[in-house]
Amino acid sequence: MNRNKHSFVKGAVTACTISFGLTGLSMAATPIKTIPWNGHVGAVSFTFDDALENQIQNLKPLLDENPNVHVTFFLTNMGDGFRKNPAGYAALANAGNEIGNHTDSHGHLTSVGSNDELDKEIVKFADNIEKTLADNGAKVNVISFATPFCESNDQVKSIISSRHFINRNCGWHGRNEWDVEPEWMNIMAKIWTRSGATVDEMLSSLDTAAYIGNFEGANPWEVQVKGGTWLVVLNHGVTDDQGDDYAINPADIKKIFEHAIENKLWAAPFGTIGAYYRAHFVIDAATSTDTNNGFTVSWKIPNEHMPASVPLRVNIDTKSVGEKAIVEQDGKKIAPESDGSYIIEFMSKSLSVRKPNENESSNDSSTALTKPSVKTDNKAYTKFTLFDLNGNRLGTANDFTVPANYPKGTYIIRAESNDNSKTKKVQR
Ligand SMILES: [Zn+2]
The missing domain is CATH 3.20.20.370 (Glycoside hydrolase/deacetylase)
Known part of the structure; x- marks a missing residue:
């Protein structure tokens, strides 16, 4: 059964290449690649x-x-x-x-x-x-x-x-x-x-x-x-x-x-790892559509009972947009992690990559790359939302610190400003 599936996929890819080749168009790329097992x-x-x-x-x-x-x-x-x-x-x-x-x-x-x-x-x-x-x-x-x-x-x-x-x-x-x-x-x-x-x-x-x-x-x-x-x-x-x-x-x-x-090993609940694993098959196959200053990638949620938040650690091929490319979801910039990867929200269903506008300080990305300190992280954000590892929204926080009234453990905090967001795993 697997073999049949593979040969079908291979056949489909070949057919695409031929038809695009004939009309002189390039195939839409799949620019997002999920990092296996959340980096573990x-x-x-x-x-x-x-x-x-x-x-x-x-x-x-x-x-x-x-x-x-x-x-x-x-x-x-x-x-x-x-x-x-x-x-x-x-x-x-x-x-x-x-x-x-x-x-x-x-x-x-x-x-x-x-x-x-x-x-x-x-x-x-x-x-x-x-x-x-x-x-x-x-x-x-x-x-x-x-x-x-x-x-x-x-x-x-x-x-x-x-x-x-x-x-x-x-x-x-x-x-x-x-x-x-x-x-x-x-x-x-x-x-x-x-x-x-x-x-x-x-x-x-x-x-x-x-x-x-x-x-x-x-x-x-x-x-x-x-x-x-x-x-x-x-x-x-x-x-x-x-x-x-x-x-x-x-x-x-x-x-x-x-x-x-x-x-x-990433030792996490069945639904948490299962959601990350399931999301990767969708997002890694998602193709890009060109925009006037970059591209967008959209995808579908495969089952409506996925967790409310599924943070994915991904690499994004931004070469076609240039070194200072800005990654955004829901109109908010996502700063890269220190290794150049991004933590994106699968449940947002799309992502865009664009060139910075003329007066736009070329993203916090360049500073985040060299100085990923918590201090600079906190500065711009006005809203911090606390989630458990299953993506359930628990409440709000003042910064990337879990409020003291929550039990000890691992949490996810999503920080947002007017035009930025960042998701981080934190311990209490
Ligand atoms: Zn039983």
């Missing part, structure tokens, strides 16, 4: 299913200790973890973790059959999670789903995608390659069970995701490893109770988190 060597998302109370008791303290790791909880009303302690999940959400949907009753979706019943299990339960957490002080947008027992079919997938932009299934090695577009309603995950995996095996999977090791000798029938990948891990409970085969010891998951950070 690879990525990992730890997901925890079934809303078990021991997640709040035993995992939350470990997450609080390690502000570089944020995870995803797929909630269900099966069992009593969510019903008994919605405040515990609200606190996890407020600390920057993602809350996703794992159905109301955790039944077998493929044997439900009726759309009404599926709607109740999937769509209404997503609304219910949002409402319950809001009642407990957490503003959450449920955007990710995980199928119970990893069972789905076309009918189930279509109802999931009407309310979520991504679905986690399970199985196999759980790695996703940067340049191979996955089926968004069928993302694979590596499953932890005490009987099915060892801690060493999990640590080694984190090495593979970070492309650490020599993969040349791999047998040709094995999955070839060609670079850093996104590893998705499926966990359930967190407890020392050895009788629970699905659970992992707190000390072991702590070791695994720490190894992810040692390996410099």
Whole structure:
């Protein structure tokens, strides 16, 4: 199936070249290239299913200790973890973790059959999670789903995608390659069970995701490893109770988190990395249209349930516009990062690159390039908006500092002036 897709794309490109060649026009360029995994060597998302109370008791303290790791909880009303302690999940959400949907009753979706019943299990339960957490002080947008027992079919997938932009299934090695577009309603995950995996095996999977090791000798029938990948891990409970085969010891998951950070992986929620990954396939294929002083690039949002904000770290080919090219979104300039890349907003749906006007000081870009200090950053901005890593708007800030009343963790702050904006990841 993949092979067919490739040859089709190749064929289409050839056809374009020929027809443009004949008419003497040049092909529209694709000037934006997303930097893989937000500038990290690879990525990992730890997901925890079934809303078990021991997640709040035993995992939350470990997450609080390690502000570089944020995870995803797929909630269900099966069992009593969510019903008994919605405040515990609200606190996890407020600390920057993602809350996703794992159905109301955790039944077998493929044997439900009726759309009404599926709607109740999937769509209404997503609304219910949002409402319950809001009642407990957490503003959450449920955007990710995980199928119970990893069972789905076309009918189930279509109802999931009407309310979520991504679905986690399970199985196999759980790695996703940067340049191979996955089926968004069928993302694979590596499953932890005490009987099915060892801690060493999990640590080694984190090495593979970070492309650490020599993969040349791999047998040709094995999955070839060609670079850093996104590893998705499926966990359930967190407890020392050895009788629970699905659970992992707190000390072991702590070791695994720490190894992810040692390996410099981007350890972020499933929906956060999934949105970055999904956005890249769209924006890297977007073509430019010439304007009288530069060009614009527009693209479409692939699913309306993407996060409200999806910051993308990209390189932009501005050569055709010149050295002093100005990059703008929504009428606001975006200053480059110190390495010349830009952090743009995917959800803005377009971007323009233009020459500076005559009296226009040739962008803050040249100063930002040499002096990326926080001081000069703060000067021009009048509005600072605080987001969690899932793109939920939390409130405002005075500068690139997270206000003290927010829990410790990682946040995104978007700064705006009349004609400038800058998005930055910040710690509190
Ligand atoms: Zn489950």
